[in-house]
Amino acid sequence: MDKRWLGIIIIFIAGIACMYLIVDSSPTVGKAVTVVDEMTITLPSGFNILKETDKSVHLLDHQNNTANITIKGTGDNSSKLFKSKLKSLNSSGEVEIQDTNNNGTTNIIFYKNLTTDNEYSITYFVKDNRTIELKMDKYDHWKDDWNFIFDTIVHNFKQNK
Secondary structure (H helix, E strand, O other): OOOOHHHHHHHHHHHHHHHHHHHHHHOOOOEEEEEEEEEEEEEOOOEEEEEEOOOOOEEEEOOOOOOEEEEEEEEEEHHHHHHHHHHHHHHHHHHHEEEEEEOOOOEEEEEEEEEOOEEEEEEEEEEEEEEEEEEOOOOOOHHHOOOOHHHOOOOOOOOOO
């Protein structure tokens, strides 16, 4: 065998090893994505698109439990939506607000339904000048999936205008 073939084989093996390391360390390679209000969102593990009402609202359903995620594009009025949702939840009387967090770009409401004892969270956050509403229902370990969605959401530059 010629030395050129040995060099080609070594480069081929190094390329395969690099591709494996990239795929193994990437949280988004091989995952399903959806487009919400011109933003591409990678779905967390175990979630499927249950219902797609239009381009700005998607309902995700977990295949092994009752957890649901609703993702909605709402324009660019995050703080106004947060205040009105907090006011409507307080006035309903059916929920107990457990915590609210407001740090400028992210507004989170944690609440518990008093009749069913389920925990919920609603988040309004701004990414690339777009406000996204993220509602998580019947969740036990919401923080990992919330961080995953927040970290993987990007503007969809390939979408036709």
